[in-house]
Amino acid sequence: MDYTKTLKRGENVTHYRNTYACIRLDYLQDNVETLYQKVRKPFMAIIKANAYGHGYQQVANVLKDNPHISMFGVATLKEAIDLRNIGIQQDILVLGAIPIEDLDLVIHYDITLSLFSKDYMNEIKKLYHHQKTVKVHIKIDTGMNRIGIKSQEEFEDILTHCQNSIFQVDGVFTHFATADDPLQKEAYQSQIDMFYDIIGQHSFKYIHCQNSAAMMYHHDERSNLGRIGIAMYGIDPAGEECKELKQVMSLYTRVAMIKKVKKVNV
Numbered sequence: 499m500d501y502t503k504t505l506k507r508g509e510n511v512t513h514y515r516n517t518y519a520c521i522r523l524d525y526l527q528d529n530v531e532t533l534y535q536k537v538r539k540p541f542m543a544i545i546k547a548n549a550y551g552h553g554y555q556q557v558a559n560v561l562k563d564n565p566h567i568s569m570f571g572v573a574t575l576k577e578a579i580d581l582r583n584i585g586i587q588q589d590i591l592v593l594g595a596i597p598i599e600d601l602d603l604v605i606h607y608d609i610t611l612s613l614f615s616k617d618y619m620n621e622i623k624k625l626y627h628h629q630k631t632v633k634v635h636i637k638i639d640t641g642m643n644r645i646g647i648k649s650q651e652e653f654e655d656i657l658t659h660c661q662n663s664i665f666q667v668d669g670v671f672t673h674f675a676t677a678d679d680p681l682q683k684e685a686y687q688s689q690i691d692m693f694y695d696i697i698g699q700h701s702f703k704y705i706h707c708q709n710s711a712a713m714m715y716h717h718d719e720r721s722n723l724g725r726i727g728i729a730m731y732g733i734d735p736a737g738e739e740c741k742e743l744k745q746v747m748s749l750y751t752r753v754a755m756i757k758k759v760k761k762v763n764v
C-alpha cells in the first residue's frame with residue numbers, strides 16, 4: 499500500500515492510528531465535471547449529513563468555486579447555517595421541513611426553504627414579521643411519499659397565494675424513489691409525468707427533479723438544475739462498479755499482523 503505518498507498529498511488523515519479515511523477532493527471536482535458533461539446544466543450540490551460523511555467544510559470549500567455548482571442542498575436548517583458560517587454565499591435550500599419557530603434564523607441567514615403544503619405556508623404567514631421575502635422552492639410529491647404537495651389544484655392554490663406575498667418562489671422540485679432501479683422505469687416515468695403535469699406551463703428560475711441516478715440513467719430536458727449527491731462522491735447510485743466516477747473516500751489501514759489459523763468445523 500502506498501501509505502506515505504497518500505499522507506504527503508495533504509488529504510484528510512486521522513492521526514494516532516494506522517487506519518484513516520482519505521478524501522480526494524480533486525476526485526470530487528472530477529466527478530462534478532463528468533456529470534456536467536452528461537447533462538450540461540448547473541447543479542445543486544447535496545452536502546447533507548456532513549457531505550455524506552466526507553466533511554462538509556472541506557467539500558463546501560472546494561465546491562463553492564466550481565462554476566457548475568449554483569447552489570447547495572442540505573437536510574436541516576442547522577446544516578444550512580453551518581454552511582453560511584463557513585462563508586458559503588450561494589443559495590442554500592433545506593430539502594426537509596424547517597421548524598416554523600426558526601423562521602427568524604431562515605431570514606437572518608438567507609436560507610431557502612421547501613414549501614410543501616398549504617398548512618405550512620399559512621403557518622409561516624401567521625408568524626412572519628420581516629421586511630425581506632422568504633425564498634422558497636415548492637416541493638411536489640410525485641411518489642416518494644415524503645413531504646410535498648400531491649395535486650395540481652393544491653399547486654395552483656399555493657402559487658396564487660404566493661403571488662405578491664411574503665414568498666419569493668425561486669423553484670419547484672420533486673424527488674424520485676426509483677431512478678436507480680432499471681426494473682422500475684415505469685415508476686420513474688410516472689413520477690416525472692406527474693411532476694410536469696402539475697407544473698403545467700408555469701416557468702420558474704429553477705425546475706429540478708434529477709438526482710444522481712436520474713442524471714446517469716435517464717434523460718430530461720425540461721429541468722434546469724441537477725441535484726448531485728452520491729455520484730458526486732464517486733459512488734454509482736445502483737451500487738454497480740462504475741468506471742466513469744472516481745470514488746472520493748477510501749479507507750486505508752496498515753495490516754498489523756498476518757497469521758495462519760487452523761480451520762475449525764462448527
Ligand SMILES: Cc1ncc(COP(=O)(O)O)c(C=O)c1O
Pocket residue numbers: 544593672673708709710711725726727728729735
Ligand atoms: C431531495 C433530494 N434530492 C437529491 C438528493 C441526492 O440524491 P443522490 O444522492 O441519489 O444523488 C437527495 C438525497 O437524499 C435528496 O433528499
